[in-house]
Amino acid sequence: MATDLPPTFPDCTVTEFAPAKINLTLHVTGQRADGYHLLDSLVVFADVGDRVTVRAAKALALTITGPQAAALPVTDDNLVLRAARLMQGHAAITLEKALPVSSGIGGGSADAAATLRALARLMDLPLPEDSAVLRLGADVPVCLLGRAVRMQGVGERLTPVxxxxxxxxxxxxxxxxxxxxxxxxxxxxxxxxxxxxxxxxxxxxxxxxxxxxxxxxxxxxxxxxxxxxxxxxxxxxxxxxxxxxxxxxxxxxxxxxxxxxxxxxxxxxxxxxxxxxxxxxxxxxxxx
The missing domain is CATH 3.30.70.890 (GHMP kinase, C-terminal domain)
Incomplete structure (x- = not known):
């Protein structure tokens, strides 16, 4: 899937690891009036995961490879593409999918976070504001942080442990x-x-x-x-x-x-x- 856009950054390639997110604990502590659930979780990461590679290109495009690629067809609402649009990134993106889909270990959120990091490096830009990252999904902020943390609220409160x-x-x-x-x-x-x-x-x-x-x-x-x-x-x-x-x-x-x-x-x-x-x-x- 591609959208014609002008290139905005140098011709180079950046790869970021997207580690599996593990909820060692996950307490559901309430529900807000808007329907979002309140959580309290001890989150760690594992050294197994996906890889996101971004390369300068004239169009935003996503290719999915890897052992779990068949379970994840490219669609317009893929979190990798949503993250790239948030960065206003024009790149050919390859997602090497090793983690199973919809599996409770944050694969999609980790991929989105890796895309943000990769495009920030490629374009030499800061990462988006926390509120914008949270709109991608409750697990994206913690995956962007990428280290052991206590996650509370709807995913916006991250406390080092x-x-x-x-x-x-x-x-x-x-x-x-x-x-x-x-x-x-x-x-x-x-x-x-x-x-x-x-x-x-x-x-x-x-x-x-x-x-x-x-x-x-x-x-x-x-x-x-x-x-x-x-x-x-x-x-x-x-x-x-x-x-x-x-x-x-x-x-x-x-x-x-x-x-x-x-x-x-x-x-x-x-x-x-x-x-x-x-x-x-x-x-x-x-x-x-």
């Missing part, structure tokens, strides 16, 4: 797309307790996991009612040696297992992929 212990993740998606609006509609309660007021430093991974176990993902039960396979994914993760915690990320259907060591995470990923070859499985280092 202390350095988190080193950990590894195994991400598993069963190939089922779960619509976020439907999950919100099925919530048993939309006015749940928030996370603790302060997130303290964690000198050990064990202490960090113990704290996470006192929190939750308020969307998990509703998402599992829509897609019962989410329960099977969590069970498969929990059964792996070395898995310290398993939980759904975002509105699903991707779930994560938290591991202390790279070897145990990779072994778990191999075991799950062998048992369920049609599932998307990826071991990843947690980025904090």
């Amino acid at each position: 202390p350095d988190l212990p080193q950990a590894w993740l195994v991400l598993v998606n069963p190939g089922v797309a779960v619509a976020t609006p439907e999950v919100f509609r099925r919530l048993a309660s939309k006015d749940n307790p928030a996370m603790p007021p302060q997130i303290s430093p964690f000198p050990t991974l064990e202490g960090f996991v113990a704290c996470l176990q006192t929190m939750r993902n308020d969307m998990e039960d509703a998402a599992t009612a829509i897609a019962p396979v989410i329960g099977a994914v969590r069970s498969a993760l929990s059964a792996q040696p070395g898995c310290l915690l398993s939980r759904m990320s975002g509105s699903g259907a991707t779930c994560f297992g938290l591991f202390a060591a790279q070897d145990s995470a990779r072994a778990a990923a191999r075991a799950i992929q062998s048992a369920q070859p049609r599932w998307w499985v990826a071991p990843a280092r947690m980025l904090s």
